[in-house]
Amino acid sequence: MPRGPKGEKRPADVIGSAIMIARIATGEIEEGTEPETKAAAALGKRGGKARAASLTPEQRSEIARVAAEARWKKGGS
Structure with missing residues (x-):
């Protein structure tokens, strides 16, 4: 799984990445480790x-x- 600039996990596919960005932007999840x-x-x-x-x-x-x-x-x- 790809890693972000601070080592956090990122989805490998474009759609998964877009969904994660939307969840972070809306505050549904926090960026970083779970x-x-x-x-x-x-x-x-x-x-x-x-x-x-x-x-x-x-x-x-x-x-x-x-x-x-x-x-x-x-x-x-």
Whole structure:
């Protein structure tokens, strides 16, 4: 989904964009992030901490190794 100048989500199609602009102009919705997005982000952060706490050091190391390999593979020639 395209992002606006401040990182807010924007509809990809012209009609969806026009409808969103009209809703913002009439005050039906406020421009910016929706409350559901903030709540989901908060839950995601809490879940990540809980998962990290439940993993053994060996498991965390393996996950980090796989991630590093993927980054190097992606950025390499």
